[in-house]
Amino acid sequence: MKQPWKVRLWRWTIISFVGAYLLVPLYAMFDFSTKPFGFADKGRTFRAWQIIPSQPDLMSAIVRSLLTAGIVMALILFLIVPTAIWVHLKLPALRRPFELLCLLPLAIPAIVIVVGIAPLYRWISIHLTESPISLAGVYSMLILPYTYRSLSAALDAVDIHTLAEAARTLGANTSRVIFGIIMPTIKTGIVNGSFIAIALVLGEYTISNILNYKTFQVVIAQIGRTNGNVAVAVSLASILFVLVLLLAIPTKKRRSAVLDVDLV
């Protein structure tokens, strides 16, 4: 496709300007993380990258955050998705209230949720557990709008009523209908929802910081106070990791996951 030179000029001006805005800070992170620290170093050094694994707290925080993400995904799979299907199939009267409930977190910023939920987590940490894994509860609510969007799109695309009817005629019980018949057909929607769960849990700072839980981001911020180079190296590494992960997911699935940002 041949484009007039004016269009091409505009295009490249925009790409280089916006591209510089987005990429220069990323390069600066790399530059900063390879700066010498300590008096022994001369010139460039990868020391900051090398001592990432030996940071106290960091590895355990990553493991804990991934565990939390796993629990959030389990909540999506065994609680939110079945409920969405159930409401779709059997309780048409509840569809509208259910949708409103799922979209409610959009109207409530994370900082506001913290204010409301602080007493609950105070109770949990006294009576049940002090582990940050308990944050899975509030995280699964935070991603409700995104899960709901990808789910309802998937559920609308398939005629699940006919599927359910056929399965019941052949003798399947209710749990078989939901977990064995309908959930496999909306796999893509579920995968998308789960992917957002990982991104959210690994990137969450507001709630965990204010409630004093040591999650991945909180630990990075902590490292940043004592050792800037290492903190910057960890941040850059995690950005690159997620980028590679995204590029590895086939284009079609990834795009529908990403574009589900467009809400309501």
Add this chain to the structure above:
Amino acid sequence: MTQLQYKGTGSANGRTGSRYWRGKTAYLGVLPFLLVSGLFLLYPTWNVASGAFQDNYGKFSTQVLKEVFNSDIARKAFTNSLEISAKTALAGAILGALFAWALVNGKTGGYFYRVSVALSSVLAQFGGVMLTFAFLATFGFNGLIANIAVKYAPDTFLADASWLYGKFGISVLYTFFQIPLMVLVFLPTLENLKPQWREASDALGGKAYEYWLRIGIPILTPSFAGAALLLFVNSFSAYATAATLINLSDFLTPLQIATALTSETGGANPAEAKVLSFYMVIVVVIAMTLYSLLRRRVSKWEDRR
């Protein structure tokens, strides 16, 4: 219409009594979800909404509500929040829309396109701790650009990193995650623009600027405004970036809420935190309502799945 199909599979002996009870027991299925969402979503919402009308001792009063409304500090923080959100939403929307246009005009599905979209979805989630580090490494003391500025342009504002910690600095940081979000939200809209419209305009002798002025911009305005509202909410509720960059507790409303909630010097004031949260929610609800109204206009021409 669809629920009728299900009813067809009901019991053949269909006594109204059993059908009545089946209808009721179906409601038990949503109970586990209702329990979890009640605990982690409805309870905090109710807590904030009702707490805004109580004093610190749990008595009904609108006193805190009025106090905060008339407080100069709270007003200043709220204005700062609104101003920064509006500015970064606009800047992010314009730059992001231009970048999305540049992407659509290239080879869609090509390598550059794919990397750009993937990078956008990473960077849109990038707010918070990491974003602060990136900009400190760029413009902060001893940062990449700051060092260059010190060497070659010591008189410009770039040479002194303190600008980063003010309103302008925060806006520059916020715009960084607004642009990629705009790219993601606006890309499908631009891709759904019918090429036939451009062809029709060209065939009738319209110039490029005439196409954009009379067709392109008018048809894109509702989606653009909707996306800008989304960006507005996005930066209005942002906390992590500002919290890790500056320690000024009264600078933005989210920071003020955090201080009121957690203050370690005995100044903790949960009632104030709830009232501030309540005001924030009002703004967000207004913005999201406008957004959904705009989306309704848009879906008339956009082929939405």
